[in-house]
Amino acid sequence: MKVIAQTGHEDHAIVTILETASGHRLECVESVQPPAGRDEKWVLLVSTLFGCPIGCPMCDAGGNYHGKPTLEEVIGQIDFMVDKRYPDRRIPCRQFKIQFARMGDPCLNPVVPDVLRLLPERYDAPGLMPSVSTIAPVGCEAFLARVLEMKNRLYSRGRFQFQFSIHSTDSAVRRRLIPAQTLPFRTMAEFGDRFVQAGDRKITLNFAVVENISVDAAVLLRHFSPERFLVKLTPVNPTYRAVENGLTSAIDPLRPVSAGTLTRQLQDAGFDVILSIGNPEENRIGSNCGQFLRSHQEATAPLTDGYQYPIFSD
Ligand code: SF4
Structure with a gap:
């Protein structure tokens, strides 16, 4: 794959636009989380679709959908980032996380479980931990079953998110x-019952908490068991789409206390709560939300707190 453009900083995150042999473009990201070094935690984000047909109003990866990358094209993004740092494919990082979360919902590309199957034989990486995040589009049950099979076979006891x-x-x-x-909560909860086994991470x-939008601990508790599910709260990222759609974050990343009331309500209902406030540098780079190049180059007005780093292109 050919590098088309890059942006970012070695000490935080680097976004790369790659062009496949078929002429399509994919985005991938590698990041570290200072003060921890790469040997402590190295996170890769890969794209599972060309664009995304869902078009969530807070996500810059939505739109411009033009198909599914092949198995080779998905794994080629990982090879690209690994080979640059660890050409012998021995990855000594204590945690080596691969998130299928850059561009596209992974449930819409059936090659993703095959990528999960290949990772342990492709890389010598004791810290390997895949991470699959989805909106759960209807019809994804067969995909979920295959992910569950891979987790049980290759990533049991806490090595899968x-x-x-x-x-x-x-x-x-x-x-x-x-x-x-999307799948109803009932179906998600049933999946959780099958998925989470002894030693596994909770689902x-x-x-992404939008101002004036309901997150009701009682409704969650009616459907999801705190034994198998935890709650993650994040601020709405400063994306072009969120600004265009008037979506304001209910959590101020500079004032984590702004999530205090909601956190307490969820904890009182029995849920573990993670308040995930990313490194502001990642917003400035634009590594948090996909389709960087398209959103950035088509934007008519600049963002003040996102996409601030220069792009280097061929
Ligand atoms: S990548 Fe995910 S969040 Fe973004 S539009 Fe697609 S489904 Fe929505």
């Missing part, structure tokens, strides 16, 4: 924030 992004407990609002038909229920 799985996340449902749901954003609101109000189904009409959820449909607005995720403009696709994450992810909320």
Whole structure:
């Protein structure tokens, strides 16, 4: 694959636009989380679709959908980032996380479970931990079953992360924030019952918390067991789409206390809560949300707190 453009900083995150042999473009990201060094934690994000047909109103990866990368094209992004740092493919990082979360929902590309199958034989990486995050589009049950099979076979006992992004407990609002038909909470909960076994990580229920949008601990508790699900709260990233759609974050990344009331309500209901506030440098780089090049180059007005780093292109 050919490098088309890059942006970012070695000490935080580097976004790369790659062109495949078929002429399509993919984006991938590698990041570290200072003060921890790469030997402590190295995180790769790969794209699983060319663009994304869902078009969530807070995500710059939505739109411009033009197909599914092949198995080789998905794994080629990982090879590209690994070979640059560890050409012998021995990866000594204590945690080596691969997130299928750059461009596209992974459930829409059936090669993803095959990538999961190949990773342990391709890389000598004791810290390997795949991470699959999805909005759970309807019809993804067979995909989920294959992911579950791979987790049980290759990544048991806490070496796999799985996340449902749901954003609101109000189904009409959820449909607005995720403009696709998605699995009902009941089906997600049943999947959790099968997925989480002794020693496994709980499944994450992810909320990018938009101002004035309902996240109701009682509704969550009606469907999801705190024994198998935890809640992650994140601020809405400063993306072009979020600004265009008037979505304001209910969590101020500079004032984590702004998530205090919601965190307490969820904890009182019995859920573990992770407040995930990313490194502001990653927003400035634009490594948090996909389709960097397209969003950035087509934008008519600059963002003040995102996409601030220069792009180097061929
Ligand atoms: S959040 Fe995920 S599903 Fe929604 S547009 Fe972005 S990549 Fe697609």
